[in-house]
Amino acid sequence: MSENHELILEAKHITRRYPAPNGRTLTACQDVSLNFYRGQTLGIVGESGCGKSTFMRMVVSLEQPDEGEFLFHGRDITKLKGEELRQHRQKIQMVFQDPAEAFSPRMRVMDIICEPLLNFKRIRKSEKEAVARRYLEMVELPGDFALRYPHSMSGGQRQRVGIARALVLEPELIVYDEATSALDVSVQKTIIELLVKLQKEKNISYGFICHDMALVQSLSHQVAVMYLGHIMELLPGDKVADGCVHPYTKAMAEAVFDLHMDFGKPIESIESEAPSPLDVPPGCPFQSRCPKCMDICRKEKPVLKTIAQGHQAACHLYDLK
Ligand code: SF4
Numbered sequence: 001m002s003e004n005h006e007l008i009l010e011a012k013h014i015t016r017r018y019p020a021p022n023g024r025t026l027t028a029c030q031d032v033s034l035n036f037y038r039g040q041t042l043g044i045v046g047e048s049g050c051g052k053s054t055f056m057r058m059v060v061s062l063e064q065p066d067e068g069e070f071l072f073h074g075r076d077i078t079k080l081k082g083e084e085l086r087q088h089r090q091k092i093q094m095v096f097q098d099p100a101e102a103f104s105p106r107m108r109v110m111d112i113i114c115e116p117l118l119n120f121k122r123i124r125k126s127e128k129e130a131v132a133r134r135y136l137e138m139v140e141l142p143g144d145f146a147l148r149y150p151h152s153m154s155g156g157q158r159q160r161v162g163i164a165r166a167l168v169l170e171p172e173l174i175v176y177d178e179a180t181s182a183l184d185v186s187v188q189k190t191i192i193e194l195l196v197k198l199q200k201e202k203n204i205s206y207g208f209i210c211h212d213m214a215l216v217q218s219l220s221h222q223v224a225v226m227y228l229g230h231i232m233e234l235l236p237g238d239k240v241a242d243g244c245v246h247p248y249t250k251a252m253a254e255a256v257f258d259l260h261m262d263f264g265k266p267i268e269s270i271e272s273e274a275p276s277p278l279d280v281p282p283g284c285p286f287q288s289r290c291p292k293c294m295d296i297c298r299k300e301k302p303v304l305k306t307i308a309q310g311h312q313a314a315c316h317l318y319d320l321k
Pocket of ligand 1: 246247248284285286287290291292293294297302314315316317
């Protein structure tokens with residue numbers, strides 16, 4: 001995909017650490033490098049605590065990395081401060097899991113949708129209703145919803161309002177953080193169809209994190225599999241089901257690929273649970289659960305290597321290939 005699509009955001013060697021009790025350190029992201037291309041979706045999957053949400057929070061500048069840089073059209077946005085950072089935020093928007101929590105119950109839908117535009121003085125107050133109606137129709141809701149309050153809408157409708165609010169600043173990249181996870185499966189499907197349609201119409205880029213592996217691969221041009229803060233495998237979305245090579249991705253894919261893979265539940269085909277992010281072993285992070293673990297895996301951390309075009313894996317099984 002990289003040769004044919006414009007690179008808009010490049011994450012280079014991103015590391016994020018947090019102080020933990022007793023002088024210890026929790027490394028949520030370790031040397032993560034990923035690219036976002038125009039009009040394409042990068043999906044990130046992994047169990048709870050793998051670092052995917054931390055990474056995306058840095059993409060939208062809600063947090064800063066301890067090491068590495070985010071190059072947006074070649075410019076390091078980790079260095080932006082004050083007004084420059086505020087202006088930049090228009091370009092990358094985020095849609096959260098629970099729109100009910102994200103919206104003030106006292107605001108009408110038109111105020112919710114137009115708040116970012118008013119903050120940046122891009123419209124006048126008198127234009128609010130007309131603008132809100134336009135964006136509501138874009139997300140396939142009736143324009144009359146502009147006058148409603150969020151509590152009088154269903155979860156799926158509120159999420160569409162969240163998408164409209166993210167679109168209104170015409171960003172180049174939208175990050176969806178478990179944005180469909182709280183919705184019924186039938187509603188999820190219609191929201192995903194809407195996202196695909198909007199992406200085609202607007203040539204917008206998406207970052208999509210979700211604990212449902214089947215859902216992520218259905219939407220994503222590229223999928224990154226994360227484990228304990230590390231990228232284990234990066235591959236085209238349409239190769240996840242039968243083309244993945246990393247033992248972790250394979251275990252997940254074999255578990256319940258046809259059903260929607262829920263990382264909130266234990267993965268039956270992998271024995272034991274993931275170690276604490278505070279106790280990541282030297283060598284391969286996946287060694288304690290890997291059926292193919294070798295001596296070298298306990299000593300040397302595998303690095304991402306190219307397996308095929310657009311496909312990388314971090315596993316010593318592929319050192320000689
Ligand atoms: Fe398993 Fe070793 Fe590959 Fe890690 S590097 S996934 S332990 S085979």
